[in-house]
Amino acid sequence: MTTQPDTDFNETELEPELEPTNKIAAIPRGSSRRIAARIVHSSLVQPAASRGRPMLSRVAESMYWMSRYVERAEHIARIVLVNSHMLIDLGELEQDMQEKQWLGVLRILRLDQRAEVQETIAAGKPLIGQHVSGFMTSESNRSLISALTKARENARSIRENISLEMWETLNTLYWSLLGDDVKQRFDESPEEVFHSVIMGSLLFQGVSDQTLPHSQSWQFIQLAKYLERADMICRIVDTNFDILQSSGDFCETPLRNIQWMGVLRSCCSIEAYQRKYIGDLDPLNLAAFLLLDAESPRNVRYSIRAAKEAIAGIAGSVHTTDTDACERILGRLAARLEYAEISELAGDRLKPFISKLQASISEASNAIENAYFLH
């Protein structure tokens, strides 16, 4: 069963369809939207496709969400891991600042509006790392476990369409987080658990690239992965810049640097950045590197271009009339990022810039759904 976008989150107005789902099949397939789509237009009935075998819409949808959830799990693991490490370094940091930092993590993961978090804050209890990371390994919605569970559920429903190696990689990762020893592993070293998820995701991507033919299925995987990545980086940059810029001179420079490095680490970009801007942690360069760099695979511009290439590949092999909507959106966005001035990211201009980016990504996701999943 495909994991559907959910509607029950009270969440930023920017990405109604982008943020996917909490429940498996929150919208049952028989709902009115789906039934309406069952009316057949004879123009849609096509003779055998000229290039390769066509792909079931349901399979395409599951392929897409499988990939998004794997990417998401990797980001969740990395963000929580980086923050726990950083707060060890910032040991003597004021309670106030610690809490702000964790609230930022929750905001990135879209968890800050949840009842239990709100209650903790309202009750004046400290919001501590143990709490957050423990939560991420629980089975509740939007946790690491739930992202992996949904990735595997989607993979399980399309096993005959992915390679055996992909399935085994994902399935093994899933079971490694559900074994009886997980709690103990987590207590001993949360890092080991989070790290295994990050490496598992990277392994899955490599295995996919090397075992699955680079046809439509693989293109959907790429598309989903890069859209998810672009969105996550936007969230990380947006939230962290908010926190760091609003705190003014609150903390001293050494601590500040550690925090900026945390942002880069959360985006898996610290080494690449340091090689490019040796010893310079200027916020503007940092934002430019995460949003506009042409070479690093861990930034928005690169991700959007890769997603655009994937959708072009899909549209090219399909040829239906309204498929280019998504290609157009991503094409415009790619051009926008390619020709952006760094000054557009300075100061107050950063936030609206990211908001527009996120809106376009969300628009692109909707266009994909309409063109390929809702026949």
Next chain:
Amino acid sequence: MFDQYQLNGIFDEMFEASSTPRAHYESVFGQLAELSNSAFQRRRRMADLSFRNQGITFTVYNDDTGVERIFPFDLVPRIVPASEWQVIERGLEQRITALNMFCHDVYHEQRILREGIVPPELIYSAQMFRREMLHVNVPNDVYIHVCGTDLIRDKDGNYLVLEDNGRTPSGVSYVLENRAIMKRVFPALFASYRVRPVEDYPYNLLQCLKELAQFRVDDPTIVVLTPGIYNSAYYEHSFLARQMGVQLVEGKDLIVDNHFVYMRTTAGLRRVDVIYRRLDDDFLDPLCFRGDSILGVPGLMTVYRCGNVALANAVGTGVSDDKAVYPYVPAMIKFYLSQEPILNNVETYNCQDKSDLSYVLENLDKLVVKNTNGSGGYGMLMGHKSTKDERDDFAAKIKTDPRNFIAQPIVELSQHPSLVGDHFEGRRIDLRPYILYGQKPMVMQGGLTRVALEEGSLVVNSSQGGGSKDTWVVEDAR
């Protein structure tokens, strides 16, 4: 590890007499007897891990929550010599041929009913008799394309047919996976045998399905229809689709328009010619059968009756594997083929028959009573292990609805060594070979041996805690 092995006074597959293995088991016995417990356990763990990581699981329903389990795998292989297998093979071919002729007859001329060989009331009262299929012609007049027939051995080692599964038999994927795992963890055991391969089953199934295509025979679109990821046999549906290289579809992926079936693809709709459906008749088409089914495809039956799509197995085969029809299979074989049955039935009492009914009610403690449409080991009474209350309860059920119950004497299934704790013990087994029928019958060279893992238990169903073994058909020693 064989030190405490007991023969229990029933037919033992491996041993002729205490510590004397049968000729075809000598090599396996020799190797297992020399293996230490820890070496054997290591292999068992390897096999379990392999099953889990590959996701070879089935779903058990308990309190409405499905739990994914691995199918317990027993590492001691079951061996059938080719000479013995030849008889089984001929017997199965004969049986599926007769069953197919019976289905065709029941839905057309009904000669067998008119001549009084099978009582008409038995057919018309069968839950699985589909009036919708009367005078509908199916490709090649074949109804059962895939059949799983359960065989058991009595205390003298004779193979008997326990039941036919002519609707949507499952388990074949385990035959292939069990073999793959055996090769991985116990390659040495194969050394002195020539084991017939089973890996060609998906290929043969695909050929069989291709033969059903009425149009576009050069390149038909074939799909496997599954009830979905939550079905207990989902793994198998996916496995077969993957092995055959065809699409696995759910009901919602298909759509009927103007008397054809299409699947929804990213490039629009694509016509489907043959559906290997792993969905019961009841759920196939809500417009024709159960209206509350959301698993099926509305309008599919109309397309089917027009001959614009082929289904395997055909609709309505349930009439031939109804347990109350089962006692008449030997008579069918004589009637249609003028042959004597090669494989015999287990003696069966039909509760619809008055004298049989009174015998059954008097001897409930010595019989196995089965619901004629039950499966998976549900809805049956094992007389010798039942309490008085259970028997009274069943007697009442039988009296209200005698048509739907049969009874059989308790057959002592053969036993086979299984690993129990740190040593081997005898456990009861059965055998389910798979038969394909395209233009002619073809029997898979192997099958699923199911094991009742509990001591003394006679119920081998996976839903009741049974396990399985790799099953080898071996060429006779020269």
